[in-house]
């Protein structure tokens with residue numbers, strides 16, 4: 027039996043075609059499953075009984091089993107899902123007035139070892155399959171019954187270190203016969219793996235690069251990957267990144283108390299990004315008992331933002347969601363460290 031959430035539309039067409047079915051049957055199934063959230067072949071009424079029986083013998087819906095659900099006072103929900111081989115991956119649902127965003131994980135653990143991140147402390151265990159990535163969304167969708175309008179690849183793992191499966195998941199998320207999420211509603215957040223960034227189809231998603239320092243010395247300390255992809259390589263990529271007229275690249279900057287949150291850091295960052303059409307997302311660091319860093323003072327966060335605004339940048343402060351349930355940025359995966 028084939029796991030449904032692992033298959034792109036093309037792969038499903040090939041699979042069904044190999045048993046003598048017409049191509050449009052795959053589209054029908056995509057519409058039922060992703061469009062109407064129907065997971066029982068017997069309820070797919072425009073498909074004959076014989077075919078439903080055949081599909082039931084060929085395909086299964088590989089939902090993840092729910093290990094835990096934690097609700098934050100701000101409305102976000104952290105889900106712990108168990109994989110078939112017994113690992114737990116986390117996803118965070120963030121309902122807002124005009125959108126509902128799901129933050130998905132792409133790996134169990136991570137190789138990048140960013141100093142401020144709990145997942146980085148776990149080390150790397152394994153990549154998630156495309157089906158396990160898609161299934162995070164489908165399992166949440168089935169549990170809460172709400173439409174998920176946006177997906178961010180900002181959970182456990184470095185998405186571009188699992189490129190093949192992430193690209194496949196994006197193809198499934200964006201399929202017009204399926205969830206039909208537009209490019210502007212899918213964001214990949216990366217520590218800056220420039221070679222992989224160059225291979226992402228430019229119109230498939232929004233790119234956010236996690237910068238966190240404006241000089242190589244500090245970035246080497248916070249993000250060891252900077253020794254392989256230093257700032258000049260990232261900026262070179264960003265300068266040439268022009269998927270269309272409206273799109274801008276996003277830089278994320280986690281503000282850590284007394285580490286990278288000074289006015290000097292802000293001025294350096296403004297100089298560094300000079301001439302690049304971009305948006306800067308400032309993320310006040312979320313403390314964790316496993317990491318010896320502090321959150322920045324609120325006044326310093328605003329002062330940092332003010333400098334960037336004065337220099338003409340679009341700079342926003344991201345309100346951290348789910349801090350009380352360890353679901354905020356950089357906090358996922360703490361159960362592996364207990």
Ligand code: SF4
Nearest residue numbers: 136138140143146183
């Ligand atoms: S911040 Fe992202 S890339 Fe860095 S260690 Fe954490 S999960 Fe990995």
